[in-house]
Amino acid sequence: MARASDEPRGPGAPPVVDVRALVGEGREAIIRHNGESYRLRITAANKLILTK
Template identity: 55%
Template sequence: MSATSADNNGGAAGAAESPSATTRTLIMRGSRIDSRELFAAEREIIIAHGEDNYRLRLTSQNKLILTK
């Protein structure tokens, strides 16, 4: 199974508006995604959940922080 991710701050609707938006495919094994795939080129990603955006950051100590 795979999941498609649009890397931008506006969610799926913002992908068509942003010229710097990138689409990539992530491999899922069951319900598991390896964090190395999420953070392949960045140390921070935005997760769109309904009307809210959450920021998932990878710290210098290799820990995850999720903030709204």
């Protein structure tokens, strides 16, 4: 399974999460925020798209 980056980060830096930790072997993940669902998708061009 993918893991967060080993890059050194300073205090207050945002977390670094590898997209594979979210989508696993697939190409999509559903992310919930404030009761809403968002779809994170890896495109055929290997780009990320986040849609509501």
